[in-house]
Amino acid sequence: MTRLFVLTASRNGDGLRGNGLMVGGHSVLRAVWVGPILLALAPVVAQAQSYQCRMPRAIEAPFAERSGPVRQVPVTGYTLALSWSPEFCKGRETKRADALQCSGRNGRFGFVLHGLWPESGRTWPQWCPTRNRPTGIDIARQLCLTPSARLVAHQWAKHGACMVKRPETYFKVSRILWNSLRWPDYDRISRQKGLTVGDIRKAFLTANPGWKAEALGVHLDDKGWLEEFKLCYGRNFMPTRCDRARFGAKDDAPAKIWRGL
Template sequence: MTLRILLVAPMALAMSAAADAATTDQTCRLPARVEPAPARPTPAHEVSRTRTDHYQLALSWSPEWCRGRSDRLQCQDNSFGFIVHGLWPSASRGPNPRFCAPAPPLDAATVRRRLCMTPSPTLMQHQWAAHGACGWRSAEAYFDRTAALWSELRPPRLAAPTMTAGQIREAFVAANPGIPRAALQVRVAAGNRLKEVGICYDLTYRPTACPRGVGTPDGVVVRITPRRA
């Protein structure tokens, strides 16, 4: 998904349009000034340097995150569908790699360039520290790889108030024929509300069956929080 950012002086905002109208009409409005989030101390109890044997690209269903929240960028100025939560080095067994190395604060240019993909400077900093530092030498390389995988996807438009987890997988497969159903891990929040879809990749970034399973079973009815009009 290619995003173009254009400065609009009267509104002090930037607009970018998704290139693929066949899947989502998601637009992105950025503030004229973007502030990176500060780095936080590494939680020692969460450090895990286990071996990575696959990756997962986690896509959050933004309307569910915004339900009851008022973050201006993600929940007020924009009406996102799926956004990128993060790209996670993962292990088939045991704890996943986390906080593997020191992660310096992101610079403003890196944050701004990827903010339509992951619309939260705080989330971006956390993803770089918790996951990116387990597989990449620089934040730029981590977010470049994340953006490359994101750009290859056609996130489906989910307009129905309910779908089964199997139907959500089928919607992804229909829009992305190269992704097998077994590579799609559907995760729900309380009340069986759609929270996230994880896509599993092997070490060469080809979609592969998720070693830990597909999450929510096919027959479970999932409630889908609608996008803001």
């Protein structure tokens, strides 16, 4: 088992302790299995599965307005939701609201981080009250991982505030989880004849020893195109079985992967 350790300074009430990162009483660094690391965490901005990502160092932080009820319930696990960017950007290439991700001017993206979501059995916590908001620098650091300032701010306000006290801690957890993953060549896999969801899952599992098929949700749109992965974690940040909703399509389902061409 490979383990990742990052030296961090202690901060009272921040969830950072010694050389580990604590969330909900559990150490992310000690609990998560990690494969070979794509990038060093410390001073480096985490990258999405991207080509030549070019983002500003700081931006104006958007305000995320609450769009649902406050729900404060115990956290029992987590979902790392990863969107397949070429499918999302289909038809959005010229839309101003999606320019960072879809215009091509800031790089081209494969999988990007939709969000890190706390779970609670058959429901989930959301919109937990907080006075803390991410700064423009906090958001800019995430843009090569989640190329939408609006979405980064929304994910903290809706989900992150139910996990930790500070947005920088929430974003750091997401980067640790992201940097533990390796990516197969889904461009090549997309050209495979008779492609199925099982082929898509198998490629990810081969690249990430230690993950099991039941912990990887694969979601298709209503026409069979790949939309999103949902990686399921227990409260201790170890991969765990997804429930039916997060698991998505079964292995024998036909699948297609849009390459953005």
